Amino acid sequence: MLKYLLYVLYFLIGISLGVWLLPELAQLLPVDLPAIVGNVLVYGVIGGILFMLLFLWTVPKFESLIRKGEGLIMNRNLSEIVSATLGMIIGLLIAVLISLLINTMNIPIFGDIIPFVLAVVLGYLGFQIGLKKISEVLDLFPRNTVGNGSGEVVAGQKKFLDTSAIIDGRIVDVTKTGFVEGELVIPQFVLDELQLIADATDPIKRDKGQRGLDMLNALQDLSENVSIMPINYEKLDVDHQLIDLAKAEKGAIITTDYNLNKICQLHQIKVLNVNELSDSIKMVVVQGDEFNLLISKAGKEENQGVGYLEDGTMVVVEEGKPLINQTVTIEVTSVLQTNSGRIIFAKKARKK
DSSP states (O other): OOHHHHHHHHHHHHHHHHHHHHHHHHTTTOOOOOOTTTSSSHHHHHHHHHHHHHHHGGGHHHHHHHHHHHHHHHHOHHHHHHHHHHHHHHHHHHHHHHHHHHHOOOOOEEEEEEEHHHHHHHHHHOOOHHHHHHHHHHTTTTTOOOTTTTTTEEOOOOOEOOOOHHHHOOHHHHHHHHHOOEEEEEHHHHHHHHHHHOOSSOOOHHHHHHHHHHHHHHHHHOOOTEEEOOOOOOOOOHHHHHHHHHHHHEEEEEEEEHHHHHHHHTTOOOOOEHHHHHHHTTTOTTTTTTEEEEEEOOOSSTOOOEEOOOOEEEEEEEGGGGGTTTTEEEEEEEEEEEETEEEEEEEEOOOO
C-alpha cells in the first residue's frame, strides 16, 4: 500500500513540475506548439511520466526510510508522540517570531534563507526535547507520591521489565488482574537478550528464551500499556543498562533476580519483585484450619499421602495413601518452616 502511495505522490510531483517548467521550455523552441500539444494537461502528464522515469529507482529507498520512521513512532507511547508534536509546534512558532523580526531588517538574501534554517533547526530541537524530556516536563506538574524504603513510587511511573521476569511468566497473570498500573516497558537490550537465549544451542536455555518471547507476546496482547523502547547500545550488559535506564527515566524495575533486586536497592531504585509478591499472597494456614486438598501421590513415610497448594506448598497427610487421586477435606496439625520453604502436616478432617 505504501509503495503505491509513493507512486501516486511521485506522479503528482511530476505533474506539478511539468505544469510549472514545461511551458517555459516550450517558449524556447523555434516553433509554436499546436494547442492540442501545448496545454496544461499535456504538460502535466509529460512531467509526471518523466519524473517517474527519472526517479522511480528511489521509491524503495524512501519506502524503507518511511518504514523505519513508522517503526520508531509505533514503539513510542501516545504521550511521547503528543509531547514531541507539541515541542515541534512550539519550535516552529519561535522560528516564525524570529523570522518576523529578521524581515523587518530588510537584509537581501539573508531574510530569505535564515527563516528556512530556523524552521528546520528549531522544529527539530522542539521535537527532540518533547520526545526525550517528557519525564522532566511531567515532573513540573504535581503528582501523588508514596514513600518507600527502596525508592519512591510515583503514580503511573514507567516499569521496566527484566529478562527474568518475562521468562518467569507470572507478570502476565499479575497484569491481567489489573494490579500493575502505568506503562510496562521492555527495553531493546532486554528483547535482544531474550532473542539470544531463544537462539541458544542448549535446549534448556532455548526453551526458556522461547517461553520469554511467548510471554512477551501475551503481555502485548493483554494490555495497550506494554511497549518496546528502542535503545542504541554498544555492549549487552542488561543489569547495568537496566539500572541506568531506570535512573534516567525515574522508573521502577520488575524482576525475579535476587542480585539485581539488591543492587537496585543500593541505587535507590524501586523494585517490584515477582517472587516477593508471590510470597506475600501465599495461603496462610495455621494449626486447626480445614480446607479441601487433592492428594496426588504417596509420601516418604509409610501410609502418608502428599498434595500441594496452588502456590506449590507441600502438604503431608497422615493416613493419606489410600486417598490418592481423591479430593478430601483435611485438618492442619502443624506447619514446619524450612530453608526450602514451608511443609504443612495434616490429617483427614472428621465429619461434623
